[in-house]
């Protein structure tokens with residue numbers, strides 16, 4: 691199946707620094723694609739290129755198979771975006787702000803009421819926007835991005851600055867969009883927990899480079915458990931196990947081995963005891979997703 695969005699070596703350089711470095715995103719129809727990375731990794735720069743706010747230094751991308759350079763207008767007509775803070779007229783009401791965009795874009799008036807309902811701003815629609823709370827302003831920004839009911843929705847850290855209830859509301863809304871409106875959503879975040887809760891696919895960016903791309907399940911599959919062994923003499927144990935073709939790694943007073951079957955664990959134990967080494971503990975360790983993320987983004991412990 692043709693992907694909704696495909697980037698080919700998309701690159702943005704500022705002087706000598708590659709803010710985005712030859713990335714190849716692939717986003718399939720109906721996905722919520724979580725674009726994850728620490729602050730400064732290049733998420734906003736990437737998203738801005740995808741909506742034509744900045745020009746790539748190199749590389750191209752296609753949306754529904756059409757190249758951006760040749761089909762800019764068409765692609766933008768199929769895309770909704772909320773990047774950084776939404777812009778609005780503070781002295782006008784939420785509804786009036788949406789009406790302006792609806793008229794400018796030649797959309798049906800019914801879309802205004804519909805998006806107000808979707809983002810749950812119906813009750814506050816006649817209030818001036820400069821009297822809105824931060825969460826209400828963020829929901830108005832989402833309504834602006836959704837007003838054309840686009841096929842592709844691009845959101846840059848949409849829950850930033852919201853309180854827990856507001857965050858949950860926006861998450862629920864994002865999760866429902868593919869099912870309810872057939873949208874494909876690209877959403878950036880610096881929080882693994884957020885992406886874990888809303889995304890079906892994940893791309894992880896670090897220093898401008900895509901270091902992981904795949905389903906959330908395949909990211910979780912990286913969290914294979916390991917066997918940790920504590921002995922009376924880890925150095926000697928390392929030698930003995932290496933002699934058995936195993937490659938134990940010393941970490942925090944434990945030797946870690948790749949996951950193995952129970953009978954192999956028993957064999958490791960027997961081998962060590964036979965060599966006169968006391969086995970103090972054998973534990974199964976699950977690598978948690980957070981650790982994988984930290985390792986991928988270079989902030990973790992690489993030992």
Ligand SMILES: Nc1ncnc2c1ncn2[C@@H]1O[C@H](COP(=O)(O)OP(=O)(O)OP(=O)(O)O)[C@@H](O)[C@H]1O
Pocket residue numbers: 704709727728729730731732733734735736880
């Ligand atoms: N206009 C610019 N001129 C020079 N450098 C820039 C410019 N815009 C971004 N950068 C640099 O590019 C890198 C990526 O920034 P970007 O804003 O895309 O990161 P991000 O992942 O969105 O992080 P954050 O969540 O903090 O916004 C950073 O090192 C940033 O300083």
